[in-house]
Amino acid sequence: METLIDKQQDTTTVRFNGRMDTPAAQELAKNLDTLQEAASGTVILDCKGLEYISSSGLRIFLALRKAAAAKGGKVIVKDINDAIRNVFMMTGFLNLFEIR
Amino acid sequence: MKIKLIDKGFVKKSVGAGILLIIVAAVTLEATSLIQFYFSQRALKAEAGMRAESELEGTNNEILDIIDQVETAVRNSVWIANWSLDHPDSMKSVAARIVKDNPVIIGSTIATVPGYLDKRPLFSPYVYQEGDKLLYTSLATEEYDYPSQEWFFKPLQLGTGYWSEPYVDTGGAGILMTTYSMPIYDKFGRKAAVITADLSLDWLTEVVGDVKVYPSAFSVLLSRQGEIMVCPADSLVMNRTVFEVASGYGDSTIYQLGRAMLSGESGNRVLSFEGKVNQVYYAQIEKTGWSMSIVIPEEEIYKGLKKPLAIVGGLQLLGLLMLMIILYALSRNTAKYKSLTERKERIENELRIGHNIQMAMVPKVFPPFPERKDLDISAVIVPAREVGGDLYDFFIRDNKLFFGIGDVSGKGIPASLVMAVTRSLFRSISTHADSPGLILSTMNKSMAAENDSNMFVTFFCGVLDLLTGHLRYCNAGHNAPFFFSNTVSHLPVIPNLPLGIEPSMEFREQEMDLHFDDALFLFTDGVSEAENSRQELFGEDRLRQILSTRRDAQGHLDAVREAIADFVGNAPQSDDITMLFMHFLNFHLKLRNEVSQISELEPFMRALGKVKNLDSEMVTTMNIALEEAVINAIMYAYPKGTQGFVDVVALMHDHSIEFIVSDSGTPFDPTAVPEIDTTKGVEDRPIGGLGIHMVRTIMDSVSYSRTDGKNILTMTKTF
Numbered sequence: 001m002e003t004l005i006d007k008q009q010d011t012t013t014v015r016f017n018g019r020m021d022t023p024a025a026q027e028l029a030k031n032l033d034t035l036q037e038a039a040s041g042t043v044i045l046d047c048k049g050l051e052y053i054s055s056s057g058l059r060i061f062l063a064l065r066k067a068a069a070a071k072g073g074k075v076i077v078k079d080i081n082d083a084i085r086n087v088f089m090m091t092g093f094l095n096l097f098e099i100r
Numbered sequence: 101m102k103i104k105l106i107d108k109g110f111v112k113k114s115v116g117a118g119i120l121l122i123i124v125a126a127v128t129l130e131a132t133s134l135i136q137f138y139f140s141q142r143a144l145k146a147e148a149g150m151r152a153e154s155e156l157e158g159t160n161n162e163i164l165d166i167i168d169q170v171e172t173a174v175r176n177s178v179w180i181a182n183w184s185l186d187h188p189d190s191m192k193s194v195a196a197r198i199v200k201d202n203p204v205i206i207g208s209t210i211a212t213v214p215g216y217l218d219k220r221p222l223f224s225p226y227v228y229q230e231g232d233k234l235l236y237t238s239l240a241t242e243e244y245d246y247p248s249q250e251w252f253f254k255p256l257q258l259g260t261g262y263w264s265e266p267y268v269d270t271g272g273a274g275i276l277m278t279t280y281s282m283p284i285y286d287k288f289g290r291k292a293a294v295i296t297a298d299l300s301l302d303w304l305t306e307v308v309g310d311v312k313v314y315p316s317a318f319s320v321l322l323s324r325q326g327e328i329m330v331c332p333a334d335s336l337v338m339n340r341t342v343f344e345v346a347s348g349y350g351d352s353t354i355y356q357l358g359r360a361m362l363s364g365e366s367g368n369r370v371l372s373f374e375g376k377v378n379q380v381y382y383a384q385i386e387k388t389g390w391s392m393s394i395v396i397p398e399e400e401i402y403k404g405l406k407k408p409l410a411i412v413g414g415l416q417l418l419g420l421l422m423l424m425i426i427l428y429a430l431s432r433n434t435a436k437y438k439s440l441t442e443r444k445e446r447i448e449n450e451l452r453i454g455h456n457i458q459m460a461m462v463p464k465v466f467p468p469f470p471e472r473k474d475l476d477i478s479a480v481i482v483p484a485r486e487v488g489g490d491l492y493d494f495f496i497r498d499n500k501l502f503f504g505i506g507d508v509s510g511k512g513i514p515a516s517l518v519m520a521v522t523r524s525l526f527r528s529i530s531t532h533a534d535s536p537g538l539i540l541s542t543m544n545k546s547m548a549a550e551n552d553s554n555m556f557v558t559f560f561c562g563v564l565d566l567l568t569g570h571l572r573y574c575n576a577g578h579n580a581p582f583f584f585s586n587t588v589s590h591l592p593v594i595p596n597l598p599l600g601i602e603p604s605m606e607f608r609e610q611e612m613d614l615h616f617d618d619a620l621f622l623f624t625d626g627v628s629e630a631e632n633s634r635q636e637l638f639g640e641d642r643l644r645q646i647l648s649t650r651r652d653a654q655g656h657l658d659a660v661r662e663a664i665a666d667f668v669g670n671a672p673q674s675d676d677i678t679m680l681f682m683h684f685l686n687f688h689l690k691l692r693n694e695v696s697q698i699s700e701l702e703p704f705m706r707a708l709g710k711v712k713n714l715d716s717e718m719v720t721t722m723n724i725a726l727e728e729a730v731i732n733a734i735m736y737a738y739p740k741g742t743q744g745f746v747d748v749v750a751l752m753h754d755h756s757i758e759f760i761v762s763d764s765g766t767p768f769d770p771t772a773v774p775e776i777d778t779t780k781g782v783e784d785r786p787i788g789g790l791g792i793h794m795v796r797t798i799m800d801s802v803s804y805s806r807t808d809g810k811n812i813l814t815m816t817k818t819f
Contacts, residue, residue, distance in 0.1 A: 022698050022731045052702075052720055054727050055791035062787060069782045083720035090797040091790060092778030 002049075003028055010041030017049035025056035032060060039067035039075065048079035053087060065096055076100055125423050129416045136412065140405050145379065148401040149368060151313040152381035152394040156366070159319070159392055162307050163385050166204055166299070170280050171261060171387075173202045174297045181210050181284045181295045188217055192225035196234055198297055199227050206277065207269075207298035209239055210284070211246050213256070216292050222246070228298065251279040252294050259283060263388050266301055266323050268338055276301040276329075276338055278388075305330050305337075308392060314400040324389040326358050349373055357382070361391035371395065451486035451513075458487050458516055461523050463494060466654055473752035474566055474686035475501060478653035481678045482626075482661070488676035489515025489557075490624050491523050495530075498807065499566045499760075502530045505622040505680050506559040507578065509598075518555045521547070522599070526561070536561040536574035537609030540599065544576065548603035556600040560593070560622055567749040567760050567812075569614040569688040574607050579628070584619035584683075588644050591620065613690065616707070619683040621647055621656070626675035630664045633671040638664055653681040687711075687750035691730065693738045693763075701727055701748070708750050712757065714819070722757070722817050725798035728791035729761045729770070729813050737765025737811065756800075756818040762810045769804045770795070770813060 001018035014035065018024070035043065043064060053061075061077070068075045077097045080088065088094045177198050184190045195208040207228035214221055222240035229235075239246045246252050255262040264279040277298045284293040304321065308330040311319040321330035326341040336345065342358035357369050357380060366383035379401060382393035459481070466478045479492045489508030494501060504526055508515040525543045533539050540561055547557065558578040564571045573591070577598030583591040594608050614620075623643070630638040646663050647656055657679050664677065689704050691697035701723060709719035730746055738744035744765055751758035775796070776789040796802055799815040806812070 019702065021702075021727060023695050026695060052723065054698075054724060054731070055794055056731070058790050059787050062782075062785060062790075065782050066785075081717075083717045083724075086717070086721060087724060087794065090778075090794060092780075092785075095779070096782050096785070 001028070003031070005031075005034070007038060011044065012038035012041065013044045013046055015046040015049065019052035020050060020057035021052060021054045022056045025054060025060055028057070028060055032063060035060075035064055036067040039064055039073040040071040042074045042076065043068065044076045044078055046078050047081070047084060050084060051081070053084050058087070058091060058093065061093070062096070074098065119427075122420070122424055122427060126420055129419065133412055133416060137405070137409060140408070141402060144401050144405060148313070148379060148396055149381060152317075152368075152379075152396060153383070155311045155313050155319075155394055156381060156383040156392055159308055159311060160383065160385050163304070163390075164387065166303070167263075167280075167387050169202060169204055170297050170299050173198055173205060174261065174280055174282050174295055177295055178282060178284060181293065182286070184210060185212075185216075185284065185286050185292050188212070188220065188223060191223070192227060192236060194295075195225060195227040196236075199229055199234060202297070204299060204303075205297040206275075206300045208296055210293050210295050211239060211252055212293040213291050214247050216286075216290075251281045251296055255281045255283045255294055256291050265325055266327065266329050266338065269298070276304075301329065311394055313394060314396050316400050317394060317396040319392060319394045321385075322358065322361055322391045322393075324362065326362055329390065357393070361393060364389070364391070448486075454513070454516060455483070455486045458483075458519065461520060462492055468494070469496065471753070472496075472566075473754070474684070474749075476653045476683035476685060477501070477503070477681065478657050479505075479678070479680035480657050480661070481676065482673070483676045484626070484673040485512055487513060487516035489519050490626065490676035490678035491519045492622070492678055492680045493523055493526055494680070494682075495527075496566070497531070498534075500534065501564040501566055501682070502562075503564070503622070503680060503682060504559060504561040505578065505581075505624065505678060506557050506599075507624040507626075507676070507678070508557045509555050511676070514553065514555065518553075518557060518600075522557050522559065526559075530561075530563075534563055534572075535609060536563050536572050537607045539563075540574045540576050540596075540607040541605070544597075544599045544601075544605055544607065545603050547600035548605070551600045556598040558598045562620070564614065564682075564684070566686055567688070567762060568690060568747040569616075569618070569684060569686055569749075570611065570690075571614050572609055572611045574609045576607060579623070579625055581623070582621040582644065582647060584621065584647070585615070588648055614684040614686075614688075616685060616687050617683075619653075619681065622680040622682070624676060624678040626673075626677040627660065627664065627679055629675065630668050630677065631671060631674045632668050638667050642667070653683050656681045685752065687748075687752070689748040691734065691746045691748065693734045693742075693744040693746060693765075695731065695734060697734060697746075698727055698731055701730065704748070704750075708752075708757070712752060718819065721798055722759075725795045725815065725817075726759055726761070728795045729759070729815060732768075732770055732791060733761055733763040733765065733811065733813075736768060737763040739766070756816050759799075759815045759817070760812060761815070762812045764810050767806050768811055769806075771802055771804045 001016060001020050001024035004015040006013040045061065065075045075097055078100045080099065177194060180194050184194050191210040195210055198208040199205055207226060209224050209226040211224035217223055224239035224246050226237050226239045227234055251264040261280060261282040266276055266278045269275055269277050277300050279296050279298050281294045281296040283291060284295055286292040308319050308321045318332045319330065320328065322342050323329050326343050327338060328336045328340055328342060329338065331337055343355060346355035346358060351373060353371050354373065357371055360367065360369065361382045364384045369380045371378045371380045377398045379396045379398060380393050382391055384391045462481060468477060469475060477494060479494065481488065481490050481492065483490065489510055492505045494503035506522055508518040508522065525546055526539065529539050529542045533542065540559060559576040560578040560581060562571055562573040575593040576596050580590040580593045583589050594610060596607050597605050628638060628640050628643060642663065643660065646659050651659060660679060687704060687708050689700055691700060705719050705723040705726065726748065730748055733746040737746065744763060746761065746763045749760040751760065770792050773789060773792045776786065776793050795815065800818045801816045803814050804812065
């Protein structure tokens with residue numbers, strides 16, 4: 001999975017391309033601190049290119065959401081496909097995130 | 101039982117028919133011989149009659165010949181006797197002339213009628229032969245009184261020549277004789293004298309007694325009065341009449357015979373005397389009024405019949421005996437044939453039952469596991485005879501397919517028994533052994549230890565873990581199966597020894613991993629070595645070619661059978677044909693306990709989705725659930741730093757897929773993890789527990805079991 005981070009002032013856009021399976025999530029988790037710092041502002045998770053997400057990926061999303069909640073920031077999930085929407089639904093994530 | 105009774109009845113019936121046949125044959129033979137005997141007897145009797153008649157005629161002619169000589173001699177002397185009436189002194193020389201000129205005439209006289217000659221009231225000069233000399237005497241003596249003698253007065257009375265009754269001459273030669281006499285008339289026609297010729301009858305005995313048509317036949321000559329002139333009993337000759345003999349025997353048949361003979365008839369009568377039955381042929385001797393008979397004992401007539409009769413009788417007995425023997429043998433043969441047929445039928449029946457039992461020993465309902473989509477298996481045995489020595493077997497225990505194929509040395513019933521033993525051993529041993537090497541070693545120990553018949557079995561045994569596709573196999577001298585992956589090749593096998601040869605033999609096991617769509621084709625040499633009428637073998641190349649077309653398991657077997665049938669044509673099936681086709685259709689992944697292995701799931705699931713024709717959302721969703729289960733095992737099953745495997749299997753069903761994730765790590769039941777509350781707010785939501793939650797939510801059923809030291813998580817997705 002390819003992860004592109006674009007930070008402009010207090011809005012950080014993270015673009016995912018590919019499959020966020022466990023290995024990919026573990027890789028991403030290495031940059032979790034950077035992302036969590038950005039959670040004081042607005043973090044846009046651009047999921048247009050995300051094909052797949054595992055629970056470890058969801059955990060990163062959740063950690064990010066928790067950080068945002070703690071720092072008064074905001075996490076926006078953009079353009080999720082049907083499968084991921086389904087996962088969000090079954091995990092209650094639809095209630096935790098602002099989905100665009 | 102019923103059949104047996106009917107058959108016994110048949111045998112009895114046939115024996116009864118045999119006895120009847122013997123009786124009929126005996127009666128026919130007896131009748132034939134009786135008829136033959138009757139006609140033979142008639143022929144022999146007719147022959148005896150002919151012989152007797154011809155003898156009678158011959159004797160008659162012989163006698164007549166002599167009689168004629170005498171009569172002629174007398175007749176020729178009549179004129180000179182006539183002349184001598186006027187010259188009585190010449191009468192003596194006339195008589196002498198007659199005797200001299202005719203050797204058969206031993207005496208002669210001319211006797212004048214008393215008073216005819218004036219000077220000699222009685223005058224009869226008699227000339228007779230005695231030895232070489234001619235002697236003379238006068239019969240005109242008082243004591244002889246010739247005018248009272250038959251030979252004198254009878255011709256004068258009758259006016260013709262007359263043969264006297266035979267008599268023994270007491271006056272002259274003292275021999276048996278008869279006299280022929282003729283009357284002599286003078287020129288005035290008065291009775292003047294009688295001229296005679298005496299005929300000795302010594303020759304008669306010779307002529308008549310000589311009749312020997314049969315060795316013990318004899319003849320009897322009777323005078324006109326019934327006096328016995330010739331007969332074998334000398335005491336009777338000129339001493340008894342036939343009637344005196346008849347009254348002496350008290351036998352009326354002799355009397356009647358005498359009467360018949362004296363009446364001048366000729367004919368044939370049966371006469372019994374002295375305990376013997378005789379055929380008597382009789383005829384009158386012309387001129388003399390004598391009657392001759394030939395007596396032939398019947399036993400003499402039919403003597404010729406005795407020997408042939410004995411031979412024919414003997415032959416008949418022999419024939420009957422042989423007929424009885426033949427019939428006995430035949431009836432026994434019939435019984436034997438019956439019992440052979442019965443035995444053959446029984447054996448055929450038993451073979452049919454044997455065939456059914458044998459076929460019942462092997463799985464024969466196909467598809468055998470209709471609920472399973474991970475396995476397509478089919479097998480067939482075509483025995484060359486009713487029962488054979490080939491076998492196959494397969495069954496599933498603990499998600500493992502145990503399968504085997506074998507070929508017992510030899511054919512027919514002995515092979516079938518060994519086959520049954522082999523199959524039983526395979527079944528019983530593989531119930532608690534998972535290792536094909538152990539299974540074959542154990543089978544071999546049992547079979548080799550009690551192998552008195554020196555039969556052996558080639559056997560290939562495999563144990564396929566249907567979850568993982570892991571195949572363990574062991575070969576005991578059997579031909580290598582075909583292995584179908586991307587290409588067709590022989591499964592690499594260690595030959596080992598066949599079962600039943602060396603009890604201590606250790607069978608080396610082999611292993612490999614089967615993947616989705618891999619297949620195995622097991623067969624016996626009856627397939628590759630099927631022979632056509634030109635003694636050509638079907639061969640593995642043909643087999644490989646047929647199997648290269650994509651078909652299901654049953655389709656492959658049918659195609660091979662059809663190809664063999666086409667190839668073999670009319671040639672008889674030379675060996676049992678046995679095949680087993682096993683198509684592994686299980687999606688299986690074997691993963692190391694490394695997180696990076698998770699990336700294997702994506703192509704696995706894509707392939708699965710393609711096979712089941714699923715949309716990408718469904719594939720992705722199931723992938724997520726599967727990944728959660730697998731990553732859990734990869735990360736936590738094995739202690740850190742140790743290597744282990746996690747097996748992923750997808751079993752395809754019509755409307756569901758069954759995922760089985762297994763590992764050999766420390767026991768852990770993910771289904772025991774409490775459910776998370778997805779309604780909680782961000783602050784309260786725990787980081788963990790999402791994975792198992794997604795598994796539970798995506799899959800329709802999730803269950804865990806700990807089996808054989810393995811954690812087995814089974815998840816089913818229905819659609």
